[in-house]
Amino acid sequence: MDPAFWAKAHGASTHLPLALAMCSWGFDAAGFVLISWPVARQFSVVGYWTMLVGAMGTVPAVVSGLMLTKGEMMGHDVLLFHHLFVWPAYALLVGLATWRWSVGVMAARRAFAGYLTVAFVAAGLLAGAGYWGGELLLGGT
């Protein structure tokens, strides 16, 4: 097997959940703010599915990452920084997708405001994980 297989697999699989989680937050926020617009529901539908697919996409990303580090969940230096963002983001994405799936496309407005706040934090954590992941690969080059 190619010794860099898991590095390549991790690089290939991490961008889907990263992109979809951020898209999901954007569409949900648009649907929430533009509630009176006719397209608000469509925005929420896109936010719903992008969150669900993004959360499912975290599984290959996490598994390939663990294979790459041979089970090391923290590490040190840049790898530690990467993991400090990855694990909370992963847990939040799973939680957010479960909540969304249980509630459906539309939820009570106050509860949805809470969801959006947590989703914003998760998107920020994912961005941090992506940044430190990039530093792991490209830092110092």
Added chain:
Amino acid sequence: MIISTEVKALRAALLMMLLAMGGVSVLGQVLRERARMGSHEQPSTESWFSPAPIATPLDVAAGRKLFLQSCASCHAPDAHGDEGPDLHDLEISDRRIANVIKKGIKGEMPSFSRKLNDAQIAQLRAYLRSLGS
């Protein structure tokens, strides 16, 4: 009053978060254990008979430069150890040193086979051999 569907969904979400992190922890533990089991690979018997390389002062100087670039963050700039062990007075063979640098120690030290070529590993080894106790 928040509708009970949202509250039930929140409970399900918290449960799934716990399960997800638990699953990751178990997988991580299994992979670390597997890595530990296979972390002491021996060199092939044919390689025992190849001649040992001769180091020059230039190799030692180049090796020191490589050490500071790639190894000092874990083994300390003076090689007396920090997160990684003290590398003075190593009581292992030259081939074992090269093997560890190339393959790493699973779960403990990364492999440098993609970063350093054989000549650079030989320079690094020459530097390590030059360190006193």
